[in-house]
Amino acid sequence: MDKQSVHGMWSSRTAFILAAAGSAVGLGNIWRFPYLASDNGGGAFVLVYLACIALIGLPILFAEVLIGRHGRQSPINTLLSLARETGHSRAWSVIGMMGMLSAILILSFYSVVAGWTLHYGWLYLAQLFGGAGIEDGPATFGGLLGDPKTLLFWHSVFMVLTIGVVALGVEKGLERAVKLLMPALFLMLILLVIYGVRTGHFGAAVEFLFTPDFSKIDENVVLAALGQAFFSLSLGLAGMMAYGAYLPRDVSIPQAGVSIALMDTGVALLAGLAIFPIVFAFNLDPAGGGPGLIFTVLPMAFSDMWGGALYGLAFFLLLMFAAWTSSISLLEPPTAYLVERTPLTRRSASILAGVLVWAIGLLSLLGFNVWSEVRIGGRDLQGAIEFVASDVMLPLGGLLVSLYAGWVLDAKLTRKELPQLSDGLYTAWRWSVRVVAPLLVLFVLSQKFAG
Numbered sequence: 001m002d003k004q005s006v007h008g009m010w011s012s013r014t015a016f017i018l019a020a021a022g023s024a025v026g027l028g029n030i031w032r033f034p035y036l037a038s039d040n041g042g043g044a045f046v047l048v049y050l051a052c053i054a055l056i057g058l059p060i061l062f063a064e065v066l067i068g069r070h071g072r073q074s075p076i077n078t079l080l081s082l083a084r085e086t087g088h089s090r091a092w093s094v095i096g097m098m099g100m101l102s103a104i105l106i107l108s109f110y111s112v113v114a115g116w117t118l119h120y121g122w123l124y125l126a127q128l129f130g131g132a133g134i135e136d137g138p139a140t141f142g143g144l145l146g147d148p149k150t151l152l153f154w155h156s157v158f159m160v161l162t163i164g165v166v167a168l169g170v171e172k173g174l175e176r177a178v179k180l181l182m183p184a185l186f187l188m189l190i191l192l193v194i195y196g197v198r199t200g201h202f203g204a205a206v207e208f209l210f211t212p213d214f215s216k217i218d219e220n221v222v223l224a225a226l227g228q229a230f231f232s233l234s235l236g237l238a239g240m241m242a243y244g245a246y247l248p249r250d251v252s253i254p255q256a257g258v259s260i261a262l263m264d265t266g267v268a269l270l271a272g273l274a275i276f277p278i279v280f281a282f283n284l285d286p287a288g289g290g291p292g293l294i295f296t297v298l299p300m301a302f303s304d305m306w307g308g309a310l311y312g313l314a315f316f317l318l319l320m321f322a323a324w325t326s327s328i329s330l331l332e333p334p335t336a337y338l339v340e341r342t343p344l345t346r347r348s349a350s351i352l353a354g355v356l357v358w359a360i361g362l363l364s365l366l367g368f369n370v371w372s373e374v375r376i377g378g379r380d381l382q383g384a385i386e387f388v389a390s391d392v393m394l395p396l397g398g399l400l401v402s403l404y405a406g407w408v409l410d411a412k413l414t415r416k417e418l419p420q421l422s423d424g425l426y427t428a429w430r431w432s433v434r435v436v437a438p439l440l441v442l443f444v445l446s447q448k449f450a451g
């Protein structure tokens, strides 16, 4: 008989796809992807990124979701119960443990950046009521980073929003919100792409994003692209495992997985096509935009557009919503774990986990101003946390998931979770999690760190 999750279940296939796509589509697509592409040579980065999604991301996405669905609990307990069921070592639950740590670290800076979008939304709202608006993109952004009180305020607001939804249980508010908000975000991006086409610098943007200069591909570019593939698909920290736990048995994991990956990649590419025409139109240097890229560049377009304040407000609000549906999936695994392991209610558990994340977020936040001299490996505190969690811990987590699904789990078990695949495709999947994905991840990590 099929197990049910104590935390509730998705009401339908669409609900799962929306929630998982909501987790995948977030700041990673619209904030992180364009600035990484800009810092890593454009087309070269994009090409490696797309290859990582197809060759490594998709097979691991299937693996995470199927493990979650089989175990029906938070990732750590799912792995422990699988150990009891199949007799393998309990040590594999380290995947869940490490994943929870990555989720906490990622959410800590994610919430600070989501706070920036709230602040920008607020500035545009004020402009609609006669405020000054954003005249000088870089000056406004620099001013925000230098102002710990404002950063703290919006970081706290965003964490309260995240805790609020997780405390309520994911199905209720979220399923409905995502259905409405994701299409709106898509539409907004398309409007910006049209603006880009009209400014006349669209061709330059397409060339920058899609003409790979192979001489620019080095171990840093490849590692950044791999980390981004994991980050953007929400992989490697067992978050998709947590969402898979609430997935009804009759839903096809491969079909849902492919839809999620297509939506995620589509939004990232659209974001690139919306942002780079503006970068070129305003004669900015696409190299080295850094994390501030969209926050300095987009306001230039908005101040140039008729009704720009309204666009600005809508854009940053939608971006905040995209970040929200992702941050929920980052707080869910630690919360579910606390609910299973302690006498805490879901509400108290989400508050406890949320406060911990909020406190760690202060490191990133103060690293922009009070502790701006602190450098770890040439990065500020936020950059260092982002690098370790996204580019090192996520690929390592993905590597372990992949090996686990390919070598530890019995083929009978995984085959039963993927009945929709033809025998040929199933075999292809199994070998990609056994050999292809792990080797590629190991190769990338060793290029960067061994040499």
Ligand code: PHE
Pocket (backbone or CB within 6 Å): 023, 024, 025, 026, 027, 028, 029, 106, 230, 231, 232, 233, 234, 235, 237, 239, 326, 327, 329, 330
């Ligand atoms: N995928 C999300 C984004 O692109 C971030 C995220 C990473 C969410 C890992 C959950 C888990 O913004």
